[in-house]
Amino acid sequence: MSSWDRATAIKLGLSALALATIAASPLAGASNLGRPATPAEIAAWDIDVRPDFAGLPAGSGSVEQGMEVWESKCESCHGTFGESNEVFTPLAGGTTRADQDSGRVKSLVGPNVPQRTTLMKLSTVSTLFDYIRRAMPWNAPKSLSDDEVYAVTAYVLYLNDVVSDDFVLDQDSIREVQNRLPNRNGMTRDHGLWEVAGKADTHNTACMKNCAADVEISSSLPEYARDSHGNLADQNRSFGPVRGTTTAASAAPAATTAPTQPAGTSRLAMAEEYGCTGCHAMDDTIVGPGFRQVAQRYADKAGSLDQVAAKIRAGGSGAWGSMPMPAQEQLNEEQARELAEWILSGAN
Amino acid sequence: MTGSSKQRGRISRAPENFLSQEQIAAVSSGRRDFLRQAMIAAAAVSAGAALPLRAGEAAGDPEILDLPPWSKTLGKPVASNPYGSPSKYEKNLIRRESPGLTRVGAASVSFAPLQGLFGIITPSGLHFERHHQGWQDVDPARHRFMINGLVRTPKVYTMDDLMRLPSVSRIHFIECGANSGMEWGNVAVPTVQYTHGMLSCSEFTGVPLSALLEDCGADLKAGKYILAEGADGSSMTRTIAMERALDDVIVAYGQNGEMLRPENGYPLRLVVPGVQGVSWVKWLRRIEVGDQPYGTKDETLHYVDLLPDGAQRQYTSIQECKSVITTPSGGQTLIGQGYYTITGLAWSGRGRIRRVDVSTDGGRNWRTARLETPVLSKALTRFNLDWQWDGSPALLQSRAIDETGYVQPTMPQLREVRGTKSIYHNNAIQTWAVAPSGEVSNVQLG
Numbered sequence: 001m002s003s004w005d006r007a008t009a010i011k012l013g014l015s016a017l018a019l020a021t022i023a024a025s026p027l028a029g030a031s032n033l034g035r036p037a038t039p040a041e042i043a044a045w046d047i048d049v050r051p052d053f054a055g056l057p058a059g060s061g062s063v064e065q066g067m068e069v070w071e072s073k074c075e076s077c078h079g080t081f082g083e084s085n086e087v088f089t090p091l092a093g094g095t096t097r098a099d100q101d102s103g104r105v106k107s108l109v110g111p112n113v114p115q116r117t118t119l120m121k122l123s124t125v126s127t128l129f130d131y132i133r134r135a136m137p138w139n140a141p142k143s144l145s146d147d148e149v150y151a152v153t154a155y156v157l158y159l160n161d162v163v164s165d166d167f168v169l170d171q172d173s174i175r176e177v178q179n180r181l182p183n184r185n186g187m188t189r190d191h192g193l194w195e196v197a198g199k200a201d202t203h204n205t206a207c208m209k210n211c212a213a214d215v216e217i218s219s220s221l222p223e224y225a226r227d228s229h230g231n232l233a234d235q236n237r238s239f240g241p242v243r244g245t246t247t248a249a250s251a252a253p254a255a256t257t258a259p260t261q262p263a264g265t266s267r268l269a270m271a272e273e274y275g276c277t278g279c280h281a282m283d284d285t286i287v288g289p290g291f292r293q294v295a296q297r298y299a300d301k302a303g304s305l306d307q308v309a310a311k312i313r314a315g316g317s318g319a320w321g322s323m324p325m326p327a328q329e330q331l332n333e334e335q336a337r338e339l340a341e342w343i344l345s346g347a348n
Numbered sequence: 349m350t351g352s353s354k355q356r357g358r359i360s361r362a363p364e365n366f367l368s369q370e371q372i373a374a375v376s377s378g379r380r381d382f383l384r385q386a387m388i389a390a391a392a393v394s395a396g397a398a399l400p401l402r403a404g405e406a407a408g409d410p411e412i413l414d415l416p417p418w419s420k421t422l423g424k425p426v427a428s429n430p431y432g433s434p435s436k437y438e439k440n441l442i443r444r445e446s447p448g449l450t451r452v453g454a455a456s457v458s459f460a461p462l463q464g465l466f467g468i469i470t471p472s473g474l475h476f477e478r479h480h481q482g483w484q485d486v487d488p489a490r491h492r493f494m495i496n497g498l499v500r501t502p503k504v505y506t507m508d509d510l511m512r513l514p515s516v517s518r519i520h521f522i523e524c525g526a527n528s529g530m531e532w533g534n535v536a537v538p539t540v541q542y543t544h545g546m547l548s549c550s551e552f553t554g555v556p557l558s559a560l561l562e563d564c565g566a567d568l569k570a571g572k573y574i575l576a577e578g579a580d581g582s583s584m585t586r587t588i589a590m591e592r593a594l595d596d597v598i599v600a601y602g603q604n605g606e607m608l609r610p611e612n613g614y615p616l617r618l619v620v621p622g623v624q625g626v627s628w629v630k631w632l633r634r635i636e637v638g639d640q641p642y643g644t645k646d647e648t649l650h651y652v653d654l655l656p657d658g659a660q661r662q663y664t665s666i667q668e669c670k671s672v673i674t675t676p677s678g679g680q681t682l683i684g685q686g687y688y689t690i691t692g693l694a695w696s697g698r699g700r701i702r703r704v705d706v707s708t709d710g711g712r713n714w715r716t717a718r719l720e721t722p723v724l725s726k727a728l729t730r731f732n733l734d735w736q737w738d739g740s741p742a743l744l745q746s747r748a749i750d751e752t753g754y755v756q757p758t759m760p761q762l763r764e765v766r767g768t769k770s771i772y773h774n775n776a777i778q779t780w781a782v783a784p785s786g787e788v789s790n791v792q793l794g
Contacts, residue, residue, distance in 0.1 A: 051641075193664035201766065209713055219791065
């Protein structure tokens, strides 16, 4: 929020108080360190938008404009309708008109809660705007203009029937939207986990002898899940009071995750570092084709190295179905070439 | 044992080198009960579990009789490994992801291998990771830290400025609010690395936030909250109540004697003792003072605790008193009957650990464990208890009590209030089942 103005406004009123409370500063003698922030510096970094819309920038964007941004920059991870569960959990779905009236999402109640979507949980529309503005798109955060943020926010709300397809979101209409959010009344702060001195939920006692404990085993890992986390023998020392239990054949590097080489020395590490593996696996299609599928298609084609390297940086769609791949400008040309070479050689 | 011959003479049948200087001192000061227990236990080890000599080895252990290469060759020179790393025999104990938990490595978590760690300090290279949009290696010369909002003078500090200011060093635990979150409904993962491994403890060094807020002339009357924000792509933001911010929060650059590791926020992170890890904003670039909470993504869409009536608890922050046995624990197998130390960790976001009790029969009977020093506020505390395993099935549990008198709850007690869908803040008593084979597994009771 724009605090410079506010800080200036309260300056006079604050000075006396500040002087009174800061009499015994531990920084006495050191407070010449640091320097005043300039208004331009504060404006550059102070991008948060609060639930009361303090900090909301001027601007506007329509659902239609939002759809255009969505299709080029958001859809590849979130799906055409914000329904995708492939890369991230779904954004839209799970709410009703009745929820919009009551401000409480009914499908959050009960034992059979489905996958919780963003719009099922969202209680303040500022949160959606603020997050898209600071952190999206995934691989190029803070690259959208304020108008684009308005537009994409409008489109996400449209996907969940909170606004109609001709809606234009701006700093005024966003307030109406707040009053239609399906879960706007869904939060409570009535709990003891906010303050150190807060009240606890449970009241166990420290019984020591012959306690009334229910010692029936009610849950354990099913036999088929024994190796779900790899060979546990490889996750403990081979000396000391215990050994890891052998749950699978050794050798298989448990976990896809155990790095066999220091990061940066393998091309796979590079692909991970630059976010490629969010959408591409080795063999199978996730969002985009597996690396080896790409290698197969381009095998023996002239100029394939240049073509794939260029595609990594520029993005594209159509070659592997309708799901577009966003431009990966975080890689320079040399890095893109290095990755392309690795992919085309079978990603080994 | 030089100079201890007098004391050794007073203890009969002590196995060679069994007692440390501290324990010998303890005898002199009258702590004999503990030692008597330990002696009995150690005697059982030498009688039962000691490795017998194999046939054809009558003369003795070949590891003793035939000198190993490291006893007969020249070792490596100093600084051949200028920033040291663990022995090659330690490769099993690494941070690991839980397969299937997340879909994208840059928005994921890796768990610390608690099953193999000692004491209370987590080696920096094994500290758990949770990133929301990948980790960055930020250039400290280009990093800036800003304080703005309801302050007399909004200010910018460089790392030069911050590291010249008076600093404090304090040991605190950090636990992700979602630690043990997979276990609300049923057992889901096999080992303590995955049930409790979003937990670490370090000595952090930095400037108290209260001093910096004072330096900027924060309005402590209207300013009821602060917002902490990161410099990474996600620019993670979390609201912290001013009361907490002024208490023991640190703007930290040091961790376990070195700078923070990049995965832990190099060169600057917020340390918010007792509060869930998401508030310990990494790559910290800004603190804003405000008069209302900020309702950010990670306090509105995530890190909210869903209750059975559909309400979501917002701004749940404190990590309540909790403990877990780290050995023997799930996925481990005991190597034979006889003496074991049941060892584990206890912690509380509300202060010091007062006591830890351990049960080997699923909670019917409890014995009080030894708390190893130091016992610090909002830090991990190591507990140990002697145990003779006779080969019969056992159900191991630990139950921590903090200085407020709060007793760690059972899983059914927690579920009664919070249901099974709340993901966050599961601080229930953990149960490990020991089978006659010695295999230990994760179970839930009741």
